[in-house]
Structures are given as C-alpha cells and as structure tokens.
Amino acid sequence: MEKVFAELQEAIENGETQAAMDKTKDALKLGLRTDKIIQTAINPAFKDLGQKMFDGEIYVTDVLMASRAAHAAMYVMEPIISRFSGATKGIVAIGTVAGDLHDIGKNLVIMMLQGSGYTVIDLGIDVPVETFIDAVRTHKPDVLALSSLLTTTLPELDNLMEALVQQGLRSQVKVIVGGAPVTAEYAGRIKADAYANDLFEATEAVGDLVKNRIGKYAV
C-alpha cells in the first residue's frame, strides 16, 4: 500500500503522466480512497516540489510537467470523486484581472488546487470586475482568487474589493490575491484576506481560508 503511494508520488514529481495514471489505477484497485490518495501521494509530491523550487533545484518546466501528471491522476479519480458530492474541499473562482493576459502562474495555481481536491472555476484572463462579481453570485465560491502580473493592472484588485463591498458580497467570499508585483502589504492595504507568493503557498492559504483559519498567509 505504501509502495503505491510512493510510486505515484514519484511519478508525479518526475512529470510522468502515464505512470501517474497507472499508479492511480493501481491504488484504486487496492481499494484506497481518493482523499487518501490525494493526501498521501499528490500533496506530498507538490510539497516536495515546492521546497525544491524554493531552493532553485527545479524549474517552471518541472512544475508544469508535474502538474500535468497530477492532472492525469485526478482525471482517473474524477468519476469517483464526483460520485460523492461534497468530496470537494471547497470552490475557488480564479481569474487574471482586466488588462492582464498572463496566465502561466494562474494555471499552475489552478492545477495545484485541483490536484489537492478543490473545485476550481477558471474565469480566464483579462477578466473584468463585473465577471468576478457575477461568478460570486452564480457559483458561490468559498474563495475568490485574483492574479495580476502587471503593476499597471494592480488597481483592478482595488476595484474588485470595492465592488464586492458595494454589491454587499464582501462577507460571502474570501479573497486571495497573487502575482509577481502583488505583496502581502498591498493585499493588506486593499483588505483582501490573504496573499501567497507561489502555487504551493496559494494552496495552503486557500486551505486556511475555506476553514476560516487565520493562517500564515492572512493579511
């Protein structure tokens, strides 16, 4: 049992899509639960990758390949996960703010969140404030996540926070912000709930937000 977890973790870390799918199938055949697979193989894989990325040992390509492998593993488990509704850890709506077309970072955050068992609604790039607001109304996400890579589009974060208050939606959703020019200080200034620096921190931070915990990444 431990062996299959270790093998799945290794396949993901090495970005081996086929192996990740095979090992996930093996794990399911052994009767292992999907949440156990996520906790014991997928999450540790990314935790390890996070540390390696932080240490400069691995690169964006490695994380992308690993994310693809994790996606493949999730794909195998998907029919089972969706059979138990409520198995999702929470709903996150995410988008890159208006005027900004960068999406590599956002997509990595999405893959990581999905890989960790969250339901993610991807609003795409160049997302106007109104679309974020509509998404809060329609999907009732636990967390709204905004990505901004340009300093020129940072004011969009301010605009969104204002709109949430004006529309009376602020108490219904937690807000996390990120992207290269965003800082914890900036997030604090606009009264977001959390800021995270990379995909690994983002996942931890979202975990805190859905559980209503004031964690390391609260601002």
Add this chain to the structure above:
Amino acid sequence: MNQRENFFAMLEGRKPEFIPNIMEVYKICIFGADRADQPLVGGLDAFGVNWVVTKEGEMPEPNRFMFEDIADWKEYVHFPDVDALGIEEAAKIELADVNRDEVIVNVYSPTGLFERLAAFMGFENALCSLVEDPESCQEFFEAFADYKIACMNRFIDAFQPDVITYFDDLATANGLFMSPAVYRSVIKPSHKRIIEAVTSRGVIFNQHTCGKCEKIIEDYVEMGAKMWSSAQVSNDLDGILEKYQGRLIVEGGWDSSGPASYNDATVEDIIAETVRCAKQYGPKGNFIFLPTLLNENGNAIFVGDPRLAPMIEAWHTVDKL
C-alpha cells in the same frame, strides 16, 4: 565625451565619464522588427501569428495556437521570404534623422528562439515540449535560427547598427523557465549561431532576458554577448557587475515589479529608485540605466508622463561614479 564616445569607453572596459541612460544613449530602431518579427500595431505577423496590442505592450493572441505538438511544426511553420520583408525601406525611414557621430544605433530583434516557439504554441506547450520532445524543438530552433540570421544580416546591411538587441525571455522573477541543462542542450546551440552571425560582422550583441537568469549569464558572455539588457533586481546585479567588469555592460537596474513601477508611484518614489540605481550600480562603471515607468496608459517612455522629466533630472544630478 559625447554619448557615443562614452559608450565605447565603457564597452572597452575604460572608465566612462558618465553613466548613460537608455533614453539618451541610443537611437532605438524597431521598424525592421515590425516587418520581420512582430507588427508594431498588432495583427498578423509574417508567419501568420496574430498579435494583440494592449496598453502595456503586445503579445501573441492568447489561447490561439498554430499547433500544439512540436512534432508537427513543419506542417505549420512557413518561413517568410526575407527579401520581401521591406527591411531596407524600414531602415531608410527610421534612420532619416540620426546623427551617427553622437548616438549609438541600436536595432531591436524581438521574439527570439524560445519566444517564437511560444508564439506558435503558447508558453505552457512550448515549455513542456522542451522536456518532452527536445529533438523536435532543436530541429525547430535550428531552422528558426537560419531565418533569424538571414534577418540579422539584412538588419546589418540596411541599418549599419552599432548594437543589435536580441530578445528572448527565458526566466521568471524566481528563476529560469527551464533548467540550465535544458537551455544548454536544446536552445543554446542555435542561440550561439545567432550571436556569432552578429558578432562576426563587427556588431555588438546585446542579449535581452527578463527575470532571474543569472545562471546562464556566463553562457551569454562565453558566446560573445557584450551586453545584457533588462537586468532585473531578482539577479545579484552587484555581483554580476563586478564579475564581468570590462566584459559585459549591464543595462537595467530598475525594480520593475516594485512600488516605483506602480501606476500611482509618486515623483518621490521614482526619484528614490533612480537614486538607488545610480548609487548602487553606477560606481561599477559598466552600467546603463533602464527605468520602467508605467502609468494607466502604458509605458511612460512611449506614452508620455509628467514624472519622466523629474526622473531624468534626478538621474543627471545624482553623483554616479
């Protein structure tokens, strides 16, 4: 010394009289790139990729890929006829009022090897291809380098430039997109041919790479680049300036994701960042100041900004050497 003499003093590792900024030292030429690489006003380029212009700059239309599997590249990539691009005509228009005795003619060559691949298939696909199918990538890079080299030769004939700045973004704020090993085995051989094509004709090669790319600066220098541009603060700029004194001019310095690049940065913030660059990097001697001042209309250097004048004044007044 005028800008030109001062620049060459720097390049040769002699003590410059002053530390230049990119607004004053160069005549920057972009019309050749408009024809060969990416259309300035957006629309289809010579390869059929659609470019969209935003206030901040331009990029290939997101999520519209020419192909997704690098093994298919030959089916989709048709190299433009370099004779038909109109580079000579572009040069004539752009060089009409240049005083070659005073400034440095710097011709931009954007969309380098990796960026071109990403323009065809998107960043994520391009990055994964480097690891999944390096052979096809190498084959593509070789062919694209032939095109780039043909364009470089045209640029050199038509513009008679002092410098060619070749753009290829290979890094994020935290590190390279790909490992140095992948860069060296898949991209570098073609990159080297491009650099040598330029330097063998007596033109200075300026390598533009944003982000934290310090792990491959040595490769750039070894291949013959004499300048590195957009040098961002995520790199150990002090160390690099020192290590490569007399061998590499470092152009950049500005904290382009920091508060001085926020739309609402005050004149004081901007002057503070200008003075920091002057005092921290100026004394090393091999530095050119490249500020990134942005406002709600885009890049201040192109769209204008009342904060530019005080910034340049601050740059002129502060003691740099």
